[in-house]
Amino acid sequence: MMYLANQNKHIILLWVAVSLVACKANETPEAAKTYPTPYTLEVPRGFPNPKLSTTNPLTVEGIELGKRLYNDDILSTNGRSCTSCHQPINSYSSPLFTSWSGITYSVPPHINLGFKSSFNWDGSQNSLDTLGMGDFEPEFFNTDPVLLFKRLSEHPIYSDLFKKAYNIANVNDLTYHELKKKIAMAIAQYLRSRVSANSKFDQFRRREVLLDNLEYEGYVIFFSEKGDCFHCHTEPLFTDQQFHNNGVSNTYTGFNRGRFAITGKDADMGKFLTPTLRNISLTAPYMHDGRFKTLEEVVDFYDSGVHANGYVDPLMTKTNGERELLLTPLQKLQLIAFLKTLTDIGYTQ
C-alpha cells in the first residue's frame, strides 16, 4: 500500500514538472487565452484625457484588425483604401479631394484623433466609431456588399481577427450594416491608438532639445499677443476644438458657410473647427478648401489678409484694434520656422 502511494506521488510530481516546462515555453497555452486583450493607451504628459468609448473599448486585437482594414483595399471595388486619401507621408492626409457635388476639400490629417470630439471641417460628425461607415458609398469605396462578405470570410487573418476582437465566429452571420459598423469601430480603435507627441517642439517642451534662434523667436510670436495664434491653436493638440471664423472668406456660399451648414445658426456663419497645427508642414494645401498652397501664404494671410466682416471672430482683432499683425519679413520667417518644429516625422513612418 505504502509502495503504491509513493509510486503515485512520483507520477504526480512528474506531471507537474512537465506542465511547468510546457507553460514556461509557451506562457499561456493558446487554448486557455481569452480574447480580446485589453489595451491601455499611453497618454503623453500634459495631454487631455482621451475620448474613449465604453461601447468600443480599446483591445490589442481590435486595433490590429483596424490597422489592417485602414490600409487595405479589400473594402473597396475601386482599389481605394483609407490611406489612398489619408496618406502616411502627408500625416495621413492628402492634398485635395473633390466630391461628386463639386466641393473641394483639403483632406484633414489623422493625428491624435482619440482626443477629438468633433470631426470634419464643419464638425458634421461627432463619433469616430461610426464615421468610417460613410466611406463604403459609391463616391468613396464603391463597396460591393456580396464581394466584401466573401473576401473577409475567406481571408484567414481577417476571420481570425474578427473572432478575437469582436467574438464574431463568421462575418457572414452579420447584416451588411452590422459589418460596416464593426469595421468602422475597429478602425476607430486603431485611430485612437495613434498618438503623436514627438515633434521637435515636444522635445523642446520636455527639455530634450533647444530651438534655434529663428524657431525660438517664432515660438514667442505664436504664443504672445504679437501673433496671437495660441488662443485657437491651443497646446498640446494645437486646436481648442472650438469653431471659429478666422476671416478667410468675405462671402458665404457653399462650403464657405462652414458650421452654418450644420446648425443653420447665423452665429456659426463661416466657422470651422480649428485644425491642429501638428505636422502642418506635411499637410499642404491649407484651410478647408486648400486655398493656400504654402505656409508662407498662410502667414501672409494672418498678417494682412484677414477679411473684416460681421462674422469674423473677435479674437482676430488684435490689441492694436486692427486685424493686421504687422510682421516684418524676418518675423514671418520666424513664425514659419516655429510651425515647422511641430513636425513629428516618426509618426508618419
Ligand code: HEC
Ligand atoms: C476619397 C478620399 C477619402 C477616403 C478614401 C477616405 N477619406 Fe476620410 N476624409 C476625406 C475628406 C475629404 C475628409 C474631410 C471631410 C469634411 O471635412 O467634411 C475626411 C475626413 C475624415 C475624418 C475626420 C478627421 C478630422 O480630424 O476631422 C476621419 C476620422 C476620416 N476621414 C476617416 C477615414 C477613414 C477611416 C477612411 C477609410 C474607411 C477614410 N477616411 C477614407 C477623404 C477621404
Ligand code: HEC
Ligand atoms: C480665431 C481663432 C484662430 C486664430 C487666432 C488663429 N487661427 Fe489658424 N485657423 C483657425 C481656423 C478656424 C482655421 C481653419 C479655417 C478654414 O479652414 O477656413 C485655421 C487654419 C489655420 C492653418 C491651416 C491649417 C490646415 O490644416 O489647413 C494654419 C497653418 C493656421 N491656422 C495657423 C495660424 C497661425 C500661425 C496663427 C497666428 C498668426 C493662427 N492660425 C491664428 C483659427 C484660428
